[in-house]
Amino acid sequence: MDPIAEVRAFNRFYTEVIGVLGPGMHDSPYSLTEARVLYELGQAPGPLETGEIRRALGLDAGYLSRLLTRLETDGLVTxxxxxxxxxxxxxSLTGAGRRTYTDLDEKSAAQVAGLLDGADQARLLGSMAAIREILGGGPKSGAVVIRPPRPGDLGWVVQRHAAIYAREQGWGPDFEALVARICADFLDERDDPGQAGWIAEIDGRPAGCVFCVRKDDETAQLRLLLVEPWARGRGVGARLVEECLRFAADAGYTRIRLWTRDVLTAARRIYRKAGFEVTGTERGEDFTDEIWERDIPRFTDGN
Known part of the structure; x- marks a missing residue:
């Protein structure tokens, strides 16, 4: 695959989709750049200096001057x-200019709504966020959002567990099958009020996951804690474990346990910090399986 050719092909595809190659934006006499000038003026709380417009759009001073002359001749700006x-x-926009801006803005919003209708919006928006992040476009909050799983998320859980642990630990199909069975059991018991799952997101991108399932009436089990490599060191794992503990307390469990391996040092640090202790071990060929447990804390508002 030629990456340059792929990027150029995507650019051609996207410009065709949004219709920027036509004679005017949304059946207007104005080009994309002229419409962007009207947008900047329409969004501003007051008049803009020409230098502000030029910096916002990356335009040459002479080119911007010619654009403004045309818009002024048409009675849209002063x-x-x-x-x-x-x-x-x-x-500044004139009254006619503001009406033109409003019309173009509404047509643009309607066009995007049409593109989103029936689309896999979570995947689309996540991919767009990834492009912006990789190419350095726009500020990102970096905030960690914890939410329940949505349709399709458990497929991501299986795929990311398999890919990450194959690369980092050399675990193969048996481990992937185990994760798939855990996810299938979770879906089969989806009506059980004693289980729940969470996906962590950063800027709309899945960053981790964890699940709390029923071991028995008194004991919950924490399963499938995962943090993406790019999201590590940002407290994602600790947030997910805390969410699991809160749920277990609210669900009435008195104890919680988990299974891990001694080679997963980062996860073990999170568990130990959260109050878990090793209560059982079983030596394998290249690692030691461990059972960790703790009593359930009783969370109150503000804690």
Missing amino acids: RERAGHDARRQVV
């Missing part, structure tokens, strides 16, 4: 000297 500095020029 230009005047800045009150605080006569050397600078500020631009």
Whole structure:
């Protein structure tokens, strides 16, 4: 695969989808760049200096001047000297300009709504966020969001467990089959109020997961804790374990347990910090299986 050819092919596809190659945006006489100028002015709380518009859109000063001349001739904008500095020029929308901006903005929103109708929005928006992140576009909050699983998330759980642990630990199909069985059991018991699962997201991108399932009437079991390599060191694992403990307390369990292996040092640190202790071991060929347990804490508001 030629990465340059693939990116160029995507660019051609996307520009065709959003219709920027036509003579005007949304059947208007205005180009994409002219529409972007109107958008910047329409979104601003007041007049904008020409320098602000040029920096926001990355335009050459001469090119912007020609665009503004056309928009001014059409009665959409006015230009005047800045009150605080006569050397600078500020631009405002006229009444006609604001109506044109509103019309273009509404048509653009309707076009996007049409594209999203029937689409896999979670996948689409996640992919768009990934492109922005990789190419450095736009500020990101970096906030960790913990949410319940959505349709399709458990497929991601199986795939990421298999891929990450194959790469990091060399675990093969047997481990992937185990994770798939755990996920299948979770879905089979989806109406059980004593179980729940959570997906961690950062800027719309899945970053980790954990599940709390019923071991017996008194004991919950924490399963499938995973944090993506790119999200480690940001407290994701600790947040997921805390969510699991809170749920177990609310569900009335008195104890919680988990299974792990001694080679998973990062996970073991999280468990130990959360109050778990090793209560049983079984030596394998290249590792030791461990059972960790703890009593259930009683969470109160503010804790």
